[in-house]
Amino acid sequence: MKHNQNIERDRELLLGLTRNDDRALATIYKENYPSILRMVLQYNGSEDDAKDLFQEAMIVLYEKAGKGEFDLYSKLKTYLYAVCRHLWLKKLQTGSWQLALPEELEEVLPAEETDSLAEHEEKDQQFRIMEKTMGDMGEPCKTILEDYYVRKMSMQDIAEKFGYTNSENAKNQKYKCLMRLKKLFFEQYKSKT
Amino acid sequence: MNEFSLIRDIERYLEGEMNEQEKAAFESLRQSDPVVDEQVLAHQQLIQQLEYFGRRTALQNKMDAIHASLANNHVSAPSPVPAPKKVFVISRRLVLNMAAAASIALLASISTIALMQKASRQKTTAEYEDVRRVLNHIQRSQNALIHDINSSKKAPVNPGTYGGTGFAISNNGYVVTNYHVIAGADSIYIQNTKGEAFKAASVFEDISSDLAILKITDSTFKGQPLPYSLKPQRALRGEEVFTLGYPRDEIVYGEGYISAQTGFNGDSAAYQVSIPVNPGNSGAPLMDNKGDVVGIITGKQTTSDGIAFAVKSAHLKRLLEQMPKEKLPKKEWNHKNKLEGLNRVDQVKKVEEFVYMVKVYN
Numbered sequence: 179m180k181h182n183q184n185i186e187r188d189r190e191l192l193l194g195l196t197r198n199d200d201r202a203l204a205t206i207y208k209e210n211y212p213s214i215l216r217m218v219l220q221y222n223g224s225e226d227d228a229k230d231l232f233q234e235a236m237i238v239l240y241e242k243a244g245k246g247e248f249d250l251y252s253k254l255k256t257y258l259y260a261v262c263r264h265l266w267l268k269k270l271q272t273g274s275w276q277l278a279l280p281e282e283l284e285e286v287l288p289a290e291e292t293d294s295l296a297e298h299e300e301k302d303q304q305f306r307i308m309e310k311t312m313g314d315m316g317e318p319c320k321t322i323l324e325d326y327y328v329r330k331m332s333m334q335d336i337a338e339k340f341g342y343t344n345s346e347n348a349k350n351q352k353y354k355c356l357m358r359l360k361k362l363f364f365e366q367y368k369s370k371t
Numbered sequence: 372m373n374e375f376s377l378i379r380d381i382e383r384y385l386e387g388e389m390n391e392q393e394k395a396a397f398e399s400l401r402q403s404d405p406v407v408d409e410q411v412l413a414h415q416q417l418i419q420q421l422e423y424f425g426r427r428t429a430l431q432n433k434m435d436a437i438h439a440s441l442a443n444n445h446v447s448a449p450s451p452v453p454a455p456k457k458v459f460v461i462s463r464r465l466v467l468n469m470a471a472a473a474s475i476a477l478l479a480s481i482s483t484i485a486l487m488q489k490a491s492r493q494k495t496t497a498e499y500e501d502v503r504r505v506l507n508h509i510q511r512s513q514n515a516l517i518h519d520i521n522s523s524k525k526a527p528v529n530p531g532t533y534g535g536t537g538f539a540i541s542n543n544g545y546v547v548t549n550y551h552v553i554a555g556a557d558s559i560y561i562q563n564t565k566g567e568a569f570k571a572a573s574v575f576e577d578i579s580s581d582l583a584i585l586k587i588t589d590s591t592f593k594g595q596p597l598p599y600s601l602k603p604q605r606a607l608r609g610e611e612v613f614t615l616g617y618p619r620d621e622i623v624y625g626e627g628y629i630s631a632q633t634g635f636n637g638d639s640a641a642y643q644v645s646i647p648v649n650p651g652n653s654g655a656p657l658m659d660n661k662g663d664v665v666g667i668i669t670g671k672q673t674t675s676d677g678i679a680f681a682v683k684s685a686h687l688k689r690l691l692e693q694m695p696k697e698k699l700p701k702k703e704w705n706h707k708n709k710l711e712g713l714n715r716v717d718q719v720k721k722v723e724e725f726v727y728m729v730k731v732y733n
Contacts, residue, residue, distance in 0.1 A: 200433060207437045222603055222685055233434050240430055301423065308424040327418070328425030353379045360378070360417050 188254040196243045207236065210258050217262070231269075235261040238298045264295055304367070311363045319355035326352065377407070381414045499635050499680075500673045501551045504534045504618060504651030532732050535653035536616040537561060537585060538664070539725040540601070540691070542594035544587035547687060548654030548729050549669050550576050553583050561587065561727040564622055568730070575694050580640055580682050581669050582690060585729070598709040598721045599662050601684045606642065606665040608632060614646060614668055615719065616655030617728040624719055625652075627677075629665075634680040635672065641682050642666055648679040654729060657681045662710025662718045 194202025211232050218228035235258050312320060318340055325331040325339070337348035383389050384397050401408045535552030539545065546561060553559055553573050562568040569589040576583045606612065606629050613626040627646030634641025644657060648671045657666035666681030710718045 203430075203433055204437050207434060208441060211438075211441065222689065229438060233431070233438075236434060237427060237430065244426075304420055305424060305427055308420045309428075312424065323421065324425070327421045328428060349382075350379075353375060353382060356382065356414075356417070357374060357378050359421070360414065363417060363420070364413065 185253065191254065192239075192243045195240060206239075206254065210255055213255070213259065214262050217259075231262050231265055232258075234265055237302075238265075238295065241298060241301065261295070268295075268299075307366045308363065311359060311366055314362055315355070315359060318351070319358060322348070322352055323355055323359065377410060378414070381411050384411070385415065385418070499670055501549070501653055501670045502535075502618075502648050502650050502668065502679075503549070503552045503653045504649075532730065534617065534651055534731065535729045536651065536655040536668075537727050537729045538654075538656040539594070539597060539727070540584075540687075542596050544571075544592050544594055545574075546571065546585040546587065546727060546729075547667060548583055548585060549667070550578055550581045550583045551669075552653050552729055553585070553731055555733050556731040557733045558731075559585060560730045560732075561585065562730060563727050564723050571729075575690075577690050580686055580690065582667065582682060582687060584691070584694070595724070597725060599656075599658065599664055599725075600708050601688050602659065602663040602665050603685055603688060605632065605683065605685065606659055610665075611660055612644060612646065612657050612665060613715070613719075614648075614652065614655045614657050615723055615726045616648075616652035616668065617726075618649035618651035620728075622723050622726060622728075627679075630678075634682075635670070638680075640686040641669065641680050644668075644679045644681050645677045646679050647677070651728075652679075656722070656726060658718075658722065661708055662713070662722065663708050 191202045191206055195206065211228075214232045214235075215225065215228040218231060219225070238261050239254075239258065312323070315323070322336060322340065325336050326333070331339075333345040333348050333352070336352075337343075337345045340348065340351075342348040342351065380389075380397055384394065389397060401411060533552060535548055537546040537548035537552075540547050553576075556573070559571045559573065560568045561571050569587045569592045571585040571587045571589075573583050574586045608629055608631065610629045611626065612629060613624065615622055615624055617623070625647045627644055629642050630645045631643035633639050634643055642657075642665075644666070646657075646668075648668060652668050653670070655668040656664045657668055659665050664684050666683050667687060668679060668681050670680050672678040672680075710721060713721070
């Protein structure tokens with residue numbers, strides 16, 4: 179009975195995560211981070227290592243939950259733990275981490291999870307390109323695009339914020355920005371893939 | 372159609388700002404012109420990426436905020452409840468008496484501590500001995516060599532030439548040895564089992580753990596991939612270990628076991644090892660049955676036989692991680708071990724190519 183209740187609770191939390199419920203995010207974070215921290219510290223990793231690893235696992239979880247196809251076959255805790263281990267191994271293979279993975283933790287993930295992690299990797303790479311491209315965009319483009327696509331502000335509000343006489347003018351500016359972003363992004367994208 | 376108006380049309384089309392007429396016109400244009408169609412798809416991809424970037428950045432920010440609150444809670448959690456204050460009424464005379472008594476007690480304890488520290492320091496130097504070797508006297512017996520070290524310590528009138536052991540930690544010429552082997556060196560050479568010598572320079576030193584990282588500067592040096600890795604976990608008491616070092620001009624094999632998890636005077640960054648160690652073994656790798664490096668031999672206890680000390684490999688790893696980035700060797704020491712399952716003779720044959728004699732001139 180207890181087991182079922184736990185799964186039920188985990189499912190609620192995941193639903194919260196897909197709805198962008200900050201409380202669900204905080205709960206998952208606070209309940210699961212300490213055990214990952216312990217694991218990393220135990221093998222001579224630093225707190226920053228643990229934070230990086232755990233947050234990346236949370237992003238994997240978020241992506242998966244967002245697709246709506248998340249079927250909870252195990253406890254959330256077990257899932258995050260497994261993903262962390264897998265990411266650890268990946269970081270090791272690509273040489274971005276020096277921390278050797280303890281052999282007793284080299285456990286194999288179910289095949290479907292390996293797939294979703296491969297997908298995450300691809301997304302991650304594209305995210306890095308976009309992150310860099312956005313970093314290279316000058317102002318006001320960077321802020322306008324972030325306001326519209328990240329903070330979901332209306333063009334009317336953006337026009338007021340930037341002092342455009344009307345939202346049409348702001349839109350024209352946004353089109354110019356998109357033109358630039360498109361050029362920079364696909365330049366990077368093609369050179370990387 | 373120029374680029375700007377195309378972008379504008381695509382945006383209006385995707386955002387649903389077009390009226391029916393415009394929409395129909397744009398869709399037929401898209402069907403007839405593959406370039407336009409391609410641009411629409413690329414634009415959709417771009418927007419998706421941008422929105423994903425937005426979601427993920429927002430998530431990242433939220434997580435950082437949670438993390439920060441976590442850290443704060445963690446720090447503030449164990450704040451103790453202040454104890455209720457008690458009020459005493461103390462006479463002036465009592466205060467004076469107590470002050471006098473306290474100062475006498477303080478004086479007595481400080482002098483005792485000072486005396487004890489002095490005594491223990493003397494004891495320490497007497498019992499711990501580095502195992503570097505004086506190369507001038509290679510031909511003599513080992514007893515004589517130990518004697519040489521003792522005498523050279525007392526009066527280094529004519530500073531001799533010292534030697535120790537080092538081993539590769541990367542395939543591009545980084546070598547680890549003991550700090551005391553290369554301390555005060557004018558020039559450092561390392562020599563492999565084939566007798567080839569290369570010039571090296573110290574790039575990083577850690578006096579507290581007695582380790583030094585050397586870089587081979589000779590262009591003639593050609594590295595090979597390491598067959599072993601640095602073990603991040605602790606070796607266990609009783610685990611069999613072996614070492615390869617240069618107590619003479621030839622490489623010498625020795626085996627023993629881990630006797631304790633701490634080194635000399637309870638040093639937690641080192642092991643006590645029961646293994647034959649002689650002058651010249653300083654800086655030699657200590658390896659487990661699988662051929663992974665678990666430690667670096669540093670010294671031995673003079674008062675009793677068979678007690679040697681080795682710095683833990685985990686400590687060396689931490690040190691390597693602290694090194695300035697531009698000096699950092701390639702992260703080779705995590706590579707999968709290639710020695711597991713081989714018998715000892717074959718392991719030694721492979722490892723000895725990566726164990727060098729370190730010669731120091733000063």
